[in-house]
């Protein structure tokens with residue numbers, strides 16, 4: 001027998017009750033949150049798909065590691081467990097813990113010196129772009145054309161456009177601080193980059209004497225897609241594929257809150273001694289001593305276990321199948337989606353769903369708010385609120401796409417949660433013609449999406 005149903009490869013022995021609200025409560029709470037779901041409280045949310053970052057469930061083995069974590073300030077055994085695990089997986093010479101991905105980015109770009117220079121990426125994640133720009137650099141996105149077309153079924157829409165990459169490398173010379181591949185490509189729909197593309201991008205960066213880095217937040221999901229979709233890779237394990245991808249790079253930043261399977265943590269890993277020395281000096285200034293990097297010893301211990309669990313083929317098969325399950329259900333209803341199904345989230349194309357709203361009416365925000373009002377489900381806009389730019393005296397410069405991301409916490413929700421979710425979204429889809437636009441009332445100059453206050457137009 002070979003059942004078609006992919007089951008959760010774990011059983012549950014600790015539960016957390018969900019919180020339920022009435023439609024009236026949801027209307028009040030959303031207004032109180034200035035129509036920005038980021039400003040809602042968790043007790044007002046039934047299913048939270050805001051992010052897959054730090055929201056997953058740890059395993060029994062990780063909780064056991066928490067209990068034996070070594071809280072020694074310098075030289076913690078938990079650090080050495082983590083270092084050895086990371087070294088075995090990635091081959092990196094220098095393993096530097098940080099409290100999360102964005103601090104790794106800030107330290108890396110500070111040490112590389114991006115001021116007046118550029119970083120060439122498939123697509124910069126929002127904190128990555130913000131760190132490059134804050135340090136005076138230019139973040140240039142060079143994802144392939146298919147990556148910007150929500151309906152393209154290209155299997156590797158996170159690939160970088162190699163011709164444009166070479167053009168920028170040729171023209172930029174020393175002004176190119178590094179080439180950076182985000183795997184999977186979070187802002188572009190959780191789409192993977194192929195091994196072939198990663199090999200070629202690494203070779204191009206090195207041909208022009210530029211370092212090649214990964215933003216490796218979802219390295220295991222990317223490895224699974226390579227295993228599933230790339231010709232010739234079906235016989236290789238995700239662990240083996242991930243090892244090769246890391247070996248192509250000179251280092252990586254990583255938010256361990258994703259494929260580290262932990263609630264907090266990050267890594268900055270490097271091969272170059274001088275870069276690592278500079279990074280450790282900054283780390284001591286801003287994060288902590290190099291054997292803990294802003295984390296407790298128990299966090300390092302849980303991460304060491306998480307990094308071993310995440311490449312388990314049973315886990316990855318379930319992970320990708322559970323996202324695809326919602327994707328297929330919504331696709332069957334006619335909801336416009338980013339195709340094909342991504343690694344950690346389903347992305348709804350809010351611009352296509354709401355043709356009556358212009359980018360500056362924030363269709364993604366509108367869809368998030370409709371989904372919350374319908375069922376207390378929280379998603380996040382990835383569109384003009386997040387990536388648009390205010391322009392004096394005119395409408396905001398729009399983002400490339402107006403998406404709503406429904407991100408799946410790891411090992412947290414079951415198949416019946418997803419069935420319920422699909423019913424909520426079906427109702428929102430039915431009354432799509434009446435969704436209102438929104439306008440920004442208050443915003444901050446950096447990462448405005450997190451704190452902006454809005455009102456319906």
Ligand SMILES: *Cc1c(COP(=O)(O)O)cnc(C)c1O
Pocket residue numbers: 053100101102103125127128182183186215217254255256257258265266
């Ligand atoms: C989450 C994420 C980051 C930032 O990491 P934090 O741990 O949230 O600081 C960077 N890049 C990608 C691709 C991410 O998904």
